[in-house]
Amino acid sequence: MPTYHYKCEKCGYEFEIEQKISDAPRKRCPKCRGKVFRVIHPVGHILKGSGFYATDYRKEDYKKKKATEKDDNKGKK
Ligand SMILES: [Zn+2]
CATH class of the missing domain: 2.20.28 (Rubrerythrin, domain 2)
Known part of the structure; x- marks a missing residue:
């Protein structure tokens, strides 16, 4: 869904x-x-094929968050 x-x-x-x-x-x-x-999320590939679903966007968002967290940890050390 x-x-x-x-x-x-x-x-x-x-x-x-x-x-x-x-x-x-x-x-x-x-x-x-x-x-x-x-x-409507401004993600270029989202309109192509079945990737229209927001799950693609969320995956990217999750990755970005993870990367930010890593940076934060570095800063603390
Ligand atoms: Zn309201």
């Missing part, structure tokens, strides 16, 4: 939700009931 990323226009709250492609998009913020819009 693809994961969609939403952001609230009103309070700026961001959340991710797993939805079937056939499901209707979310329209309301769970916090303030304001209007939300879907955030």
Whole structure:
């Protein structure tokens, strides 16, 4: 199931939700009931083939985080 990323226009709250492609998009913020819009991640390869799913983005993000953590540890030593 693809994961969609939403952001609230009103309070700026961001959340991710797993939805079937056939499901209707979310329209309301769970916090303030304001209007939300879907955030499309600006990743070039994401539109190619089945890689459309947000998991690709997350993997990259995870790698980046790991790298940052390593740098942090170095700094502490
Ligand atoms: Zn909100």
